[in-house]
Amino acid sequence: xxxxxxxxxxxxxxxxxxxxxxxxxxxxxxxxxxxxxxxxxxxxxxxxxxxxxxxxxxxxxxxxxxxxxxxxxxxxxxxxxxxxxxxxxxxxxxxxxxxxxxxxxxxxxxxxxxxxxxxxxxxxxxxxxxxxxxxxxxxxxxxxxxxxxxxxxxxxxxxxxxxxxxxxxxxxxxxxxxxxxxxxxxxxxxxxxxxxxxxxxxxxxxxxxxxxxxxxxxxxxxxxxxxxxxxxxxxxxxxxxxxxxxxxxxxxxxxxxxxxxxxxxxxxxxxxxxxxxxxxxxxxxxxxxxxxxxxxxxxxxxxxxxxxxxxxxxxxxxxxxxxxxxxxxxxxxxxxxxxxxxxxxxxxxxxxxxxxxxxxxxxxxxxxxxxxxxxxxxxxxxxxxxxxxxxxxxxxxxxxxxxxxxxxxxxxxxxxxxxxxxxxxxxxxxxxxxxxxxxxxxxxxxxxxxxxxxxxxxxxxxxxxxxxxxxxxxxxxxxxxxxxxxxxxxxxxxxxxx
Amino acid sequence: xxxxxxxxxxxxxxxxxxxxxxxxxxxxxxxxxxxxxxxxxxxxxxxxxxxxxxxxxxxxxxxxxxxxxxxxxxxxxxxxxxxxxxxxxxxxxxxxxxxxxxxxxxxxxxxxxxxxxxxxxxxxxxxxxxxxxxxxxxxxxxxxxxxxxxxxxxxxxxxxxxxxxxxxxxxxxxxxxxxxxxxxxxxxxxxxxxxxxxxxxxxxxxxxxxxxxxxxxxxxxxxxxxxxxxxxxxxxxxxxxxxxxxxxxxxxxxxxxxxxxxxxxxxxxxxxxxxxxxxxxxxxxxxxxxxxxxxxxxxxxxxxxxxxxxxxxxxxxxxxxxxxxxxxxxxxxxxxxxxxxxxxxxxxxxxxxxxxxxxxxxxxxxxxxxxxxxxxxxxxxxxxxxxxxxxxxxxxxxxxxxxxxxxxxxxxxxxxxxxxxxxxxxxxxxxxxxxxxxxxxxxxxxxxxxxxxxxxxxxxxxxxxxxxxxxxxxxxxxxxxxxxxxxxxxxxxxxxxx
Numbered sequence: 001x002x003x004x005x006x007x008x009x010x011x012x013x014x015x016x017x018x019x020x021x022x023x024x025x026x027x028x029x030x031x032x033x034x035x036x037x038x039x040x041x042x043x044x045x046x047x048x049x050x051x052x053x054x055x056x057x058x059x060x061x062x063x064x065x066x067x068x069x070x071x072x073x074x075x076x077x078x079x080x081x082x083x084x085x086x087x088x089x090x091x092x093x094x095x096x097x098x099x100x101x102x103x104x105x106x107x108x109x110x111x112x113x114x115x116x117x118x119x120x121x122x123x124x125x126x127x128x129x130x131x132x133x134x135x136x137x138x139x140x141x142x143x144x145x146x147x148x149x150x151x152x153x154x155x156x157x158x159x160x161x162x163x164x165x166x167x168x169x170x171x172x173x174x175x176x177x178x179x180x181x182x183x184x185x186x187x188x189x190x191x192x193x194x195x196x197x198x199x200x201x202x203x204x205x206x207x208x209x210x211x212x213x214x215x216x217x218x219x220x221x222x223x224x225x226x227x228x229x230x231x232x233x234x235x236x237x238x239x240x241x242x243x244x245x246x247x248x249x250x251x252x253x254x255x256x257x258x259x260x261x262x263x264x265x266x267x268x269x270x271x272x273x274x275x276x277x278x279x280x281x282x283x284x285x286x287x288x289x290x291x292x293x294x295x296x297x298x299x300x301x302x303x304x305x306x307x308x309x310x311x312x313x314x315x316x317x318x319x320x321x322x323x324x325x326x327x328x329x330x331x332x333x334x335x336x337x338x339x340x341x342x343x344x345x346x347x348x349x350x351x352x353x354x355x356x357x358x359x360x361x362x363x364x365x366x367x368x369x370x371x372x373x374x375x376x377x378x379x380x381x382x383x384x385x386x387x388x389x390x391x392x393x394x395x396x397x398x399x400x401x402x403x404x405x406x407x408x409x410x411x412x413x414x415x416x417x418x419x420x421x422x423x424x425x426x427x428x429x430x431x432x433x434x435x436x437x438x439x440x441x442x443x444x445x446x447x448x449x450x451x452x453x454x455x456x457x458x459x460x461x462x463x464x465x466x467x468x469x470x471x472x473x474x475x476x477x478x479x480x481x482x483x484x485x486x487x488x489x490x491x492x493x494x495x496x497x498x
Numbered sequence: 499x500x501x502x503x504x505x506x507x508x509x510x511x512x513x514x515x516x517x518x519x520x521x522x523x524x525x526x527x528x529x530x531x532x533x534x535x536x537x538x539x540x541x542x543x544x545x546x547x548x549x550x551x552x553x554x555x556x557x558x559x560x561x562x563x564x565x566x567x568x569x570x571x572x573x574x575x576x577x578x579x580x581x582x583x584x585x586x587x588x589x590x591x592x593x594x595x596x597x598x599x600x601x602x603x604x605x606x607x608x609x610x611x612x613x614x615x616x617x618x619x620x621x622x623x624x625x626x627x628x629x630x631x632x633x634x635x636x637x638x639x640x641x642x643x644x645x646x647x648x649x650x651x652x653x654x655x656x657x658x659x660x661x662x663x664x665x666x667x668x669x670x671x672x673x674x675x676x677x678x679x680x681x682x683x684x685x686x687x688x689x690x691x692x693x694x695x696x697x698x699x700x701x702x703x704x705x706x707x708x709x710x711x712x713x714x715x716x717x718x719x720x721x722x723x724x725x726x727x728x729x730x731x732x733x734x735x736x737x738x739x740x741x742x743x744x745x746x747x748x749x750x751x752x753x754x755x756x757x758x759x760x761x762x763x764x765x766x767x768x769x770x771x772x773x774x775x776x777x778x779x780x781x782x783x784x785x786x787x788x789x790x791x792x793x794x795x796x797x798x799x800x801x802x803x804x805x806x807x808x809x810x811x812x813x814x815x816x817x818x819x820x821x822x823x824x825x826x827x828x829x830x831x832x833x834x835x836x837x838x839x840x841x842x843x844x845x846x847x848x849x850x851x852x853x854x855x856x857x858x859x860x861x862x863x864x865x866x867x868x869x870x871x872x873x874x875x876x877x878x879x880x881x882x883x884x885x886x887x888x889x890x891x892x893x894x895x896x897x898x899x900x901x902x903x904x905x906x907x908x909x910x911x912x913x914x915x916x917x918x919x920x921x922x923x924x925x926x927x928x929x930x931x932x933x934x935x936x937x938x939x940x941x942x943x944x945x946x947x948x949x950x951x952x953x954x955x956x957x958x959x960x961x962x963x964x965x966x967x968x969x970x971x972x973x974x975x976x977x978x979x980x981x982x983x984x985x986x987x988x989x990x991x992x993x994x995x996x
Contacts, residue, residue, distance in 0.1 A: 187719060188688060188690040188691065188694075188718075188719035189687070189688060189690070189691045189719075190686060190687060190688065190691075190947050190948075192686040192687070192947070193686065193687045193688070193691050196686075218948070219948055219952070220686075221685060221686035221687075221947045221948040221951075222946075222947065222948035222952075285783075315816075315833045318813075318816075318817065319816065319817045319819075321817075325933070325935050327897075327898075327933075328839070328894075328897040328930065328932040328933050329894060329897065329898065331932070331938050332836060332837070332839060332894070332932060332938065332939060335813045335836035335837060335938065335939070336836045336946075338830060338833035338834045339830070339833065341826070341830060341952075392952075393951075393952055396826075396827060396830070396952045396953065399825075399826040399827065400825075400827065432826065434826040434829070434830060435823070435825075435826050437823050440829050440830065440833065441830060441833070448720075448834075448946030448947060448948070449688050449690070449719045449720065449946065449947070450688075450716070450717055450719040450720035450946070453719075453891075454717070454720075454839075454890075454891050454894045455894065
C-alpha cells in the first residue's frame with residue numbers, strides 16, 4: 001500500500017480501505033507511478049483535460065476521462081481529496097463522517113460507482129422509535145407509519161402538504177425547471193410564503209424549518225418554491241419520480257444506507273487509482289482560454305489542456321479569475337448560488353445507549369441548535385455516535401459563539417432528545433463547513449426566488465472550453481453524492497466530445 | 499493642467515472640468531507630485547491606510563484620510579477612476595453618463611462634496627408630459643399630479659400601494675433593518691408576493707416591474723420585501739424620512755438634478771487632488787492581516803498599511819483572497835449580495851425633438867427592453883440625448899443578443915414612446931454593467947429574502963483591520979452616489995480611529 005498517499009495524508013484507517021483501494025488502483029496507474037518514481041521525472045503539466053477540484057464530482061470526471069485513454073490532471077486546493085466528503089477517525093479503527101455520508105434508492109450512480117470500487121454499504125440504524133421534540137416536550141413516534149419521518153403529531157398536515165408539493169414537483173422538468181408551466185409563479189415566492197398559505201399549525205412550520213435546515217442549510221424563507229420543487233423532482237431518477245420524503249427518510253429514502261469505513265473511501269479509492277494525476281495543495285487562481293487551448297494557473301505552475309472541467313462549489317468557482325471573463329449570465333448566476341449554512345455535531349459514546357431505550361437515534365425538533373439527529377455509529381455498534389445537523393439560522397448564530405459554547409449547546413440538544421446521558425460523550429467533534437476556505441458553506445447552493453427563472457439556463461452551459469461539474473449542476477439528486485457523480489460523468493462526456 | 503492624468507486617461511472634455519480639478523487639487527498634492535517627478539523616486543508602497551477601489555466611496559475615504567494628515571494609497575483595478583460613475587464623450591465638448599448621474603433632495607453628502615469640488619448641478623429636464631406605454635398603447639400624463647412619476651392611468655392604485663410601503667418603511671431602522679418589529683415576516687417574502695397580495699391590476703404590476711428594473715436592475719420577485727422597505731427608508735436622511743417616490747421622481751426626487759460636465763467630474767476631481775496616491779491598473783488579489791498590520795497584494799507589488807478599506811461592490815470584494823479567511827457570516831453575506839442586472843442605452847439626436855412635441859423625455863412602460871427613459875441632454879439642450887434603463891429580465895435576455903439586435907431593440911423602445919424619429923439617432927451608445935469585470939452588475943447589490951435577517955449585521959462590521967465601504971454599506975441612500983460618499987466617510991472615520 002505504498003501508493004495510498006491520499007489515505008495516509010488524511011489519516012483514514014478503515015479496515016475496508018486497503019482492499020478497496022488496491023482494487024480500484026489500476027495496473028496501468030501503478031505502472032505509471034512506478035515509472036515516475038524510478039526516473040524522478042518532473043510531473044507533466046499538460047493534459048487533454050484538466051479538472052479543478054478533487055471532490056466526488058471532479059474525481060469521477062477524471063476517472064471517466066482516464067478510462068477513455070485521454071490524459072487528465074486533477075488540481076485540488078486542499079491537502080486532501082473528497083471535497084464535501086470527509087471521514088473523521090474516532091479511534092479503534094472506526095470513523096464517522098463530517099460531510100456527505102448517506103445513500104439510498106434511486107441513487108444509482110453513486111451506488112454503481114461505489115460497487116465498482118468495492119466500498120461496501122450497510123443500513124443506517126433505525127430500529128425503534130423516533131423522537132419529536134416540540135415546545136420543550138419530548139414525544140415519540142414510529143417512522144414505519146405512512147407519514148414516514150414526519151412526526152405523527154404533525155402527521156396529517158405534513159402528509160397533505162408533502163403530497164401537494166410532490167404533485168407540483170411532477171410538473172418541473174429536472175433539466176429545465178424554468179420551463180415548468182407555473183415556473184414564474186413558483187419562482188416569485190419563497191417556500192415560506194407557500195407553506196404559510198398552505199398550512200395552519202406553528203408545529204408544522206417548526207418541522208418544516210428543521211427539514212430545510214438539514215436539507216439546505218437554510219430556512220424556508222431563503223429558498224424559492226420553484227427551487228424546492230426542482231429539488232424534490234430531482235430526488236429520483238429517469239424511471240422513478242422524485243419525492244420530498246426521499247430527502248428525509250432512512251426507510252426507503254436518501255438516508256437508508258451508509259458506507260463501511262466511511263463515505264470518503266469512495267473518493268479516496270478514485271484518487272488512489274488516479275495516482276499522480278491528482279495534485280494536492282494546488283489551488284487554481286486563474287483560467288485563461290483561447291479559441292484552441294486553455295491554461296490553468298496555480299500559485300506555482302501553469303497547466304495546459306484542451307478542456308477544463310470546473311468541479312468546485314459555485315461560489316468558489318466564482319472566485320477564480322477567468323480570461324476572458326465569463327458571460328454576463330454565468331457570472332451573475334454564480335453570484336446567486338450561495339452555499340447553505342451547515343455544521344455537523346457528533347458525539348461519541350461508549351455505547352449507542354439510545355438503542356437500549358428503544359430509540360432509533362433519530363430526532364426532529366423545533367428547538368435548536370441541533371434540530372435533526374441520526375445514529376451515526378459504526379456498523380458493529382461497538383461505540384455509539386450521535387450525529388446532529390445544525391443548519392440555517394441555527395448555524396449562522398452558533399458560528400459566532402465560542403467553541404465551548406457551541407459544544408455545550410449541541411450536547412444540550414442531544415440531551416433534550418435522548419436524556420442527560422448524552423451530555424457526557426467520550427469525545428465530541430464538530431465541523432463547520434461555512435468556515436472552510438474551499439467550501440464556504442454546505443450542503444449545496446441554495447437558490448432564492450428569480451434565480452432559476454432568469455439564470456437557470458447558464459447552469460450547465462459550457463463557457464468556451466470550460467465545462468461545469470459539481471453536484472449543483474446535476475439534474476437528478478442535485479446536492480447529493482449521486483448528483484456529484486452524475487455531474488462528473490456528464491462533464492467528462494462533454495469534454496471528451498469537444 | 500499637466501496634473502490631470504485621470505482626466506486625460508479617461509478622455510473627458512467637459513468645459514467645467516479644468517476649473518473643478520484645479521480647485522480640487524490641493525497645493526500640498528501638487529508639491530508632492532512635483533517632488534516625485536523631479537527626483538524620479540519610486541512610489542511608496544506603505545501608508546497608514548490603503549483603500550481598495552477608486553470609485554466614489556473609496557476616493558471619498560482616501561480624501562478624508564489625507565485631510566486628517568494620514569498617508570493613504572488607493573489601489574484601482576481599472577485604468578480609470580469612478581467605478582459605477584462614467585462619463586462618455588458625445589462630441590462638441592458634451593458628455594453623457596453611462597452610470598450614476600442624478601442627485602436630489604436629502605442627498606446632502608454627495609451635494610456637499612460636489613459643492614466643495616465646485617462641480618455644478620443643473621435641473622434634469624422635465625417640462626411637459628410623460629409617456630405611459632402599456633399593451634402597445636401610448637398615453638401621456640403629467641408628473642405634477644400628486645401621484646408623481648406614476649402614470650395617472652394606474653395612479654390611484656399606485657398611490658395606495660406606495661403610501662402603504664412608505665408607512666411600513668417608517669418601522670425599518672436604516673442601521674439595523676433586521677430589528678424592525680415585522681422583520682421576520684417582511685424578510686420571508688418577495689416584493690412580488692406582497693404586491694400581488696396588495697394590488698389588483700396587471701397594469702400596476704407592469705409599472706412596478708419597470709420601477710424595480712430601473713432602481714434595482716431586478717424583478718419584484720428577486721428582492722425581499724424587507725430589503726425594499728429598507729431601501730425606501732434609506733431614501734432620505736437623518737431629519738427627513740425616506741419615501742419610495744424619491745427613488746423615481748425628477749420633481750423633488752433623486753433624479754432632480756445632474757452635473758454640468760457629467761457626474762464623473764466628482765471622482766475625477768478627487769482623484770486629481772489625491773494625485774499619485776491613486777494607483778491605476780492595480781487589481782488587488784489578496785489581503786493578508788496580522789494582529790498589527792495588513793498587506794495588500796497586487797500582481798506587481800505588495801502594499802503595507804495599518805488598515806485597509808475595501809470599497810468595491812460586494813461580489814467583487816468576495817473574489818479577493820483573504821488571509822486569514824473572513825468570518826463565516828461575512829463570507830456568506832457576500833455570497834448573498836448579487837449585483838442587479840443593468841444596461842443603459844443612450845441615443846444622441848441633433849435636437850431634443852421630444853421637447854418640441856411637449857414631452858419631458860420621460861417614459862414608463864410595460865414593454866421592454868427599455869421600460870424607463872429620461873432626457874439626458876447636456877444643460878444647453880444643443881443636442882438631444884435619450885437615456886433608457888434596461889434592467890432585470892430585460893437585461894438578462896438582451897445581453898445574449900448581438901450588439902446590432904440590442905441597439906435595434908432599444909431604439910424600438912424609444913420609438914414606441916417618442917415616435918419613429920427616435921429610430922435615427924446621430925449616434926448610439928450602450929453600456930452593459932453586467933459584463934464589466936470590476937462591477938459584474940449594477941446599480942447595487944440586491945438582497946433576496948432571508949439575507950438581511952440572518953446576515954445583515956455583518957454588512958459594516960470590520961474584519962480585524964479590514965473596513966468596508968461602498969454604497970452597499972450605507973444606511974442612507976444605499977445604492978446611490980450619496981450612499982457611496984457616506985460610506986466612504988464612515989469607513990475613513992473607522993480606519994482613523996483604529
